Amino acid sequence: MTNRDLLLRTARFDKPERIPVRVSLSPTCWSHYPRERLFELLEAHSLLFPWFDRERWRGPRIPPWRRAGLPYLDSWGCEWVTPEDGITGAVTRHPLADWAALETFRPPNPELHDGWGRTDWAAREAGLRRAADAGALVQGSLRHGHSFLTLTYLCGYENALYAMADDDPRLHQVLDVIGRFNAYAVDRYVDSGVEWMGYPEDLGMQVGPMLSPEQFRTFIKPIYERLMAPARDAGCVVHMHSDGDIRDLLDDLLDCGVDVLNVQDLVNGVELLEQRVKGRVCIDVDIDRQRITQFGTPREIDLHIRNVVSRLGGRDGGLMLTHGIYPGAPLENLRAVLDALERYATYWS
Template sequence: MPAGMIEVEWSRDMNSRERVRRAYDFTGPDRVPLEMRILMGTWHKYRDELKRIVERHSSDGGQGAAGPETGDYDVMPAGWSEGEEVADSWGCVWQNIHGGLKGRLKSSPIRDWHDLDRLKAPDPLEVGEFGPVDWAKTAAQVERDRGTDFVYGSGSRLFERMHFLRGYEPLLIDIAERNPGVWRLRDLIVDNNLRLIHRWLDLPVDCIGFGDDWGTQSALMIRPAAWREIFKPAYARMFEPIRKAGLHVHFHSDGYILDIIPDLIEIGLTGLNPQSLVNGLDPLAALCRGRICLRIDLDRQGILPFGSPADVKEHVREVILRLGSLEGGLIVAANIGPDVPLANIEAVYEAMDRYAPI
């Protein structure tokens, strides 16, 4: 609910689940939540030094925030080891050129649109992106996590899966030329994603998230009018059952995306994870503050890897000052790659300790 339209009930004894939920609901968290996403390559590089920093501080979840599940800094997920090639469940082949980071696309199965007739979509109830899915195990994990954490399910991706399958440049040309295959592929993926979404809706999650990088450094990858014609109705289809179920809808998108934020809000978006400085703090505030929860990405292009600890702390302060409010609506998200110095990682925690309490 937008700020200014709720009655805040204060509590100073919140766990991460309540803190993040209140940030989404604009009902007064005790502090701005911090979500740390620490990549496997970062753990592989810093190992116990990083573990000691993490153990000195607290956060409100995030992928890899507590370290590898196995405790082994050298064990990588499928496709994350240098030199490895792996095919995903759709038949796209990935090649890893930097261990500890996700690989890059090497080949796509739709070389021309006749290949779409032969494409078999994977069953999302049986397989994930790189292997089988154990829904009993997933359900048990959700039950464990929801006692303390705000729990996200996955609605997968749309545009990214389309260009993984067709190739990035060929797909953009197809969009510009209004090739009917674009609509066919879009609907195939949306139908597949909806099966996944409805499976997640059977579990007691708080939010279902999507991820599609739509921006370059300075503009949307396609014309906003084309986005509204082709993709907005597709996202609306996927968001609708989630909002009807009373859950939040979260969307991650790197790059400049200001042009489509109002459209995403219009079709039901309640949480957005954009890049901070690419879009600008003030423009993001103008579009989002008091309307949706911003899970704002600290600047991982410049400040986190190349700034000083003082720069990092000032950046965190500016983010909270420009985007935060007493009611909520802000989560600080730090994506920690192996190019971020240990001192800057600790600076994120220290800045949040100083500036996040409300």
């Protein structure tokens, strides 16, 4: 079964041969762990890293907004600063921190920009055609933080929530601009024949969402519904990602038309996800990187991943596993995570 078939059959509850597993290695890891140990780790887990070849590897690619000490101005005019290479930092200058600036604000042209910077749609579409010709999954995605977070980047988090509380008409104006910018990208991807459309945006904090359920329903949910509708109508799998505690938003997110929900395990609760989400949509579980994998033992890590798989999976599919590797975890714990992900990928086979 190809990776494309594996993902599509899992998302559609169509009896995949195993659980799809995706592991991302943060570029920061290469400056925190011995390179040889990372090489050995990747080579020992070929199911997770089939692409890795140390002889051809040329180091991590770090986009300009993740480069330490170099402030970066994105397409919207937001200034980003990060203290460490490879980590997306924070916006330190909001172009609409003063609402009066809205009178002269000029949003980016979606034909030329993707939110981070200039883009070449012809080149992107050529890449999609190559993927299709190779039998790979044809995927598109909005940039991370496409709607609500872009609002906070533009005017600041507190200003955004105050504007929601006041139902400020200028807020609606900005949300409309953001929505139209993103709609162009969605339409362009759909017209190019994507099979899988991503909508990544963090809505949760450590405890609770970043905005109230009522604020989400009033201001953000309508945007999500409009952005997801073209992809759904075209038969695409709609993939939604959010870090953080989004328990209070789950039902509304699923109402938007999500097929695959990428959600963190411990902060939301494995048992809660089993009770409220399992079977309704495919769950793409983001395996803990705060507690057990950082401070637990290899056995505790194995038991945790087994628990996630046994509770949230099934023979029909509907479960994917995702894990992000960042500095801080002992190397023996990283190995335990990767061992368990490979071991339990066939749990339901």
